[in-house]
Amino acid sequence: MKNIVILGSTGSIGTQTLDVVRKSKEFQVIGLTCYNNIDLIKQQIDEFNPKFVAVKDKSSAKKLKEMVDTNTVILSGDDGINEVASLSNVQTVVVAIEGIAALIPTIKAIETGHDIALANKECLVTGGHIIKKLAIEKNINIFPVDSEHNAIYQCIQSGKKEFVNKLIITASGGPFRGKTLNDLKSVTVEEALNHPNWKMGKKITIDSATLMNKGFEVIEANWLFDMPLEKIEVVVHKESIIHSMVEFIDGSIIAEMATADMRIPIQYALNFPNRVYVEGVRYLDIAKIASLSFEKPDVNTFRCLQLAYDALREGGTMTTVLNTADEVAVQLFLERAISFNDIPCIIEKYMNSHKNIINPELNDIIEVDKEIREKIKREYMR
Ligand SMILES: NC(=O)C1=CN([C@@H]2O[C@H](COP(=O)(O)OP(=O)(O)OC[C@H]3O[C@@H](n4cnc5c(N)ncnc54)[C@H](OP(=O)(O)O)[C@@H]3O)[C@@H](O)[C@H]2O)C=CC1
Ligand SMILES: CC(=O)[C@@H](O)[C@H](O)COP(=O)(O)O
Ligand SMILES: [Mn+2]
Incomplete structure (x- = not known):
């Protein structure tokens, strides 16, 4: 027990x-x-x-x-x-x-x-x-537990860490994959909450729609696997069947595939190195998967992903500003106080005006979070 x-x-x-x-x-x-x-x-x-x-x-x-x-x-x-x-x-x-x-x-x-x-x-x-x-x-x-990182954790078991060449994080692309900035102007909360493959809490579902979720996952992978930004690639894979991949220096790519069911990564995280079958989880029917598709993410339309790369490059409290501004902007969008395209604009504005603190203590992070939260709320919650 x-x-x-x-x-x-x-x-x-x-x-x-x-x-x-x-x-x-x-x-x-x-x-x-x-x-x-x-x-x-x-x-x-x-x-x-x-x-x-x-x-x-x-x-x-x-x-x-x-x-x-x-x-x-x-x-x-x-x-x-x-x-x-x-x-x-x-x-x-x-x-x-x-x-x-x-x-x-x-x-x-x-x-x-x-x-x-x-x-x-x-x-x-x-x-x-x-x-x-x-x-x-x-x-x-x-x-x-996050499906991509759990997948990478599984893939990494197949080779020594020193032989890892690159992490490849898959993104579903969310409900607005393929849309233009103009298309996104008037999208509704309901449309943004309509994730094609996963049923999740509201905040992460909106983050998936803006691709901020993928930006966060790049930063998460950077810490979990000690991988520099240049060795973390995001690829859009609309089927959410491959949950992520690891490329080794010999050119082999190991991928983890499963149905989109979080009980699989949860059981793995709880039982490692053992595995259990959780009643109700469906096995993948490989013969029925006609094709798997991959494309580059569109960081111009989905600017949040680019902002996350920028914040990680800057480091310090910039990633806290990225996160806090996103938390508040998503809340404002869910309350219908701002539009979908306002989300990256608010985040970028607060990142641009932030005086970065490098190697922050916990207190610095808490203070920056509080300050940014209050400022955005004052500006947008009338
Ligand atoms: N859902 C998913 O499939 C995935 C989620 N994640 C990550 O897991 C985390 C949880 O996501 P998800 O389960 O979808 O979120 P939910 O919104 O469904 O659940 C959030 C949980 O946190 C509690 N909570 C919310 N705010 C606070 C707070 N300020 N202090 C203490 N408790 C709080 C909620 O309590 P209450 O119910 O009372 O409000 C609830 O129990 C997120 O960080 C998400 O990015 C990662 C990968 C996949
Ligand atoms: C289930 C899970 O791990 C989510 O983080 C999921 O990856 C979201 O899907 P996106 O790929 O659309 O962000
Ligand atoms: Mn994920």
Whole structure:
């Protein structure tokens, strides 16, 4: 039995992780967290009987305490989430909180010495150098859950790291693949949320539509696999069957293929080096795949990808500005306060005016996040 904690258990990754747990019987759930979805976390408490639950929103946590009749301890706020991230007698913490909100809990979990199954990418985009250094100091494993990085992790098992020539990250291209800037002017929230291959939380779905998700994934790969920017290529592969590839120096390319089901990378991250079949996962029917297509991404139309490359090249707190401006701009788009094409414009504007801090401390990152968040909200939320 492996004891696990799931941070963000009520989301897309969180609920799929619990499905893996439900079907494998290899795991004991010790802690769960959410922002305010207390109806769902109450059901999860009833089914998985965790020792601790933390709800970020304090008034929701209070309501949950009145609903729960088990021995589960209900904690609240950031302190509560950090406490659940740092519980003792836990082997793996699944990080499935959305956005930079995952950064401090991830650091707390690593400081405690837990292995991490990492779905969240924003913590590496903003604090990759801190997480990487701490993971080495504490000698813990970070098992990538993000499908592309999980695929690369699998492909890399086939050869020594020194023989890797290039990482090839696949992108579906999102719902607007092939569109022009003019076409994108008037796209709706519903159209942007209509991802062709994956069912995910709203924020990452919009990031997939702008290709910022791919930009974040380049930065994520840079930290997870110590690969410089020049050795990370993005290729549009609309079928989402190959989840990413690794090219070795002899010219061999190893690809990981599977149906678009996050329970596959989740089980791999939880069981490594073993594997389990999760009931309900479909095997690929190779004979039915007529063709696999690949094309270069259009970084002029999907400017967010280019901005992510620029931010990674600059380093320092520039990647935090990239992330925070994106978080706020996506929220504004979802609230219909700005258009789809405004998203990269806002990010670029705030990146251009940022005075970069190189090799930032955690506090610098938190301060920059707060400052950019407030500035954009003041400017656009009237
Ligand atoms: N979904 C997917 O297939 C994939 C997701 N990822 C990454 O995984 C992470 C989670 O994505 P996804 O599951 O889609 O997101 P969801 O929006 O579906 O879920 C987010 C989870 O985080 C909680 N949460 C949200 N905001 C906060 C906060 N400020 N503090 C604490 N908890 C919070 C939510 O609680 P509540 O429900 O109460 O709001 C929920 O449990 C993201 O970083 C995403 O990029 C990566 C690859 C694939
Ligand atoms: C499932 C997953 O890992 C997502 O990050 C997915 O890759 C999004 O699809 P895009 O390739 O459209 O960004
Ligand atoms: Mn991904």
